[in-house]
Amino acid sequence: MTEAVRAVLEEVARDAPEVLDELVTAEWAQRYGRPVRLCSQPGHPAARQEQVGNDARELLQRLDARFPGGAPAQAKVLRTILVQHVLVDAKGRFRPRTMRDGRPPSRIQIESPYETEARWTRRGDTRWTGYLAHVTETCDDKRINVITDVATAVSSADSQALPGIHARLRRLRLLPDRHLVDGGYTSVAGLDAAARLHRVTLIGPLPPSTTPQHHPAAPPRSTTPQHRANDGFGRENFIIGFDQREVTCPNGQVSANWQDLPVAEPTKVAVRFDARQCGRCPERAKCTPGPFRSLYFPTHRLHELQTKNRADQQDADWRRLYGRHSGAEGTIEEVADGHRGHRCRYRGLAKTHVQHVPTALAINVERLSLQEPDDGSYRPRPQDSRQSPPQ
Ligand code: SF4
Structure with missing residues (x-):
């Protein structure tokens, strides 16, 4: 956020410097006068965040008053970064937005005001x-x-x-x-x-099957907490009847509905065992943390393709x-x-x-x-001839 405020100040100082009159003081110059280089554990992060948030708010208010038809480009970026990265609490204080507050996905989150298309990415470590x-x-x-x-x-x-x-x-x-x-x-x-x-x-x-992993070293992959704990029912424990368009669960219940998704060009099927079926089930603790169980799996054609690929x-x-x-x-x-x-x-x-x-x-x-001709006609030029052309 500090970089975003700095980018706005640079733009405004160039295009409309009068906006900064009586706003930018020596402390502003100290905070935004040079590229921001924060260490991994900066001192007083909450106070710093609060200060930068207040500066950003004041700056944006001035720009809104000066440019009622539309703020400069960097001001729009700053506003987006503020919305994506921080929240204002009931007392008007800025604090970083956490995962619990609902951070936007990385594919839309701006990381730098100077490179707004770049995104945070992770591959492995x-x-x-x-x-x-x-x-x-x-x-x-x-x-x-x-x-x-x-x-x-x-x-x-x-x-x-x-x-x-x-x-x-x-x-x-x-x-x-x-x-x-x-x-x-x-x-x-x-x-x-x-x-x-x-x-x-x-x-x-x-990706491997979501069957419970019985080997202790095998990484668990599943969609339910029970299955991840290696003590529950995965998709493989259900019998899928593609022709009958129904699924039978380990407790012998038959699914209440069958829905192809998406409707236009289905690639997967969703079925549900409703609360009436699961409510009386003695195995429910192994199957679902909620009152009912949903199951998703590929359509018949894709299911066969998946089975063949895994066998291959x-x-x-x-x-x-x-x-x-x-x-x-x-x-x-x-x-x-x-x-x-x-x-x-x-x-x-x-x-x-x-x-x-x-x-x-x-x-x-x-x-x-580096490829030599197949007919063996390749003759590398002697080293000497590169330095002094032939007379
Ligand atoms: S919880 Fe529901 S879906 Fe799971 S085994 Fe019992 S009846 Fe079947």
């Missing part, structure tokens, strides 16, 4: 504010592998990048028959869409094929470290993409320049 680069390359054993697509995106699920990647590769007639992707890009709906729309077989691990993952050939995907990690290193891809030279999503494309081209040129 790595966290950053900025953009994502999705790189696609060939993986032929006998040829030099080249990058065929690079996509730049803001914080979002990796799987959301796939439709765009496939559409661009299709336009360039570069669509592969099989596309190896890591687990972040796979979803059963994505597998189905790639096969139906582009005839591309996605090869990648689907156990196959040695599938694992060997998927093993080729490990080369992608080297390419990511090449982009991020070899070509400083983790630092943007420009601001904004569009310009960041302008950086990513030549980076991918440079990598391709580097790789192809």
Whole structure:
């Protein structure tokens, strides 16, 4: 927030300096006169927040009075950051917005007033504010592998990048028959869409089954607290009758309804066992913390695809094929470290993409320049001739 106030002051000092008369004092200059560098545990954070919040409020009130038709651009950004990051309590004091207060999702939350499109992102243990680069390359054993697509995106699920990647590769007639992707890009709906729309077989691990994990080292994945505690009913404990459009629970109750979601192009089914059925159930503690149990699962076609994919993952050939995907990690290193891809030279999503494309081209040129002609005619120029041209 301090940076956002500073950005407004810079803009107003340039375009309408009279607004700052009798407002900006020596203390303001101390607070906002240079780039903010906070350590991980700044002193007096609550007092600092309170002070900056009051400054921001006063500044915005002045700007509203001076520009009744619409505040300057940075003032709008400051207002958005205030709404997204802080709350005003009953006594008019500013305090940081917590998860309990309902923070906006990271895909819409502004992190910097100077780079409003950048978003906070997390992949595994790595966290950053900025953009994502999705790189696609060939993986032929006998040829030099080249990058065929690079996509730049803001914080979002990796799987959301796939439709765009496939559409661009299709336009360039570069669509592969099989596309190896890591687990972040796979979803059963994505597998189905790639096969139906582009005839591309996605090869990648689907998330594991939500069956209770009986091995103590296995990571629990489930949708209910009981299931996460490894002592409850997961989806696999229910018998799904796709033809009858009904589900039978472990207590022998048959689901009360069956709903395809979304209605236009269903990808999953929702069923519910109502409070009348669950109220008398002796197993309820193992099944649901509430008065009823809901269950979500893929539609019949997607369910079969999911089952097949999980079975394929156990196959040695599938694992060997998927093993080729490990080369992608080297390419990511090449982009991020070899070509400083983790630092943007420009601001904004569009310009960041302008950086990513030549980076991918440079990598391709580097790789192809190492390839020797098949006929053995390659003769590297002697070192001497580079220094002094022949007479
Ligand atoms: S709580 Fe409801 S859904 Fe769960 S086993 Fe009992 S009757 Fe079936």
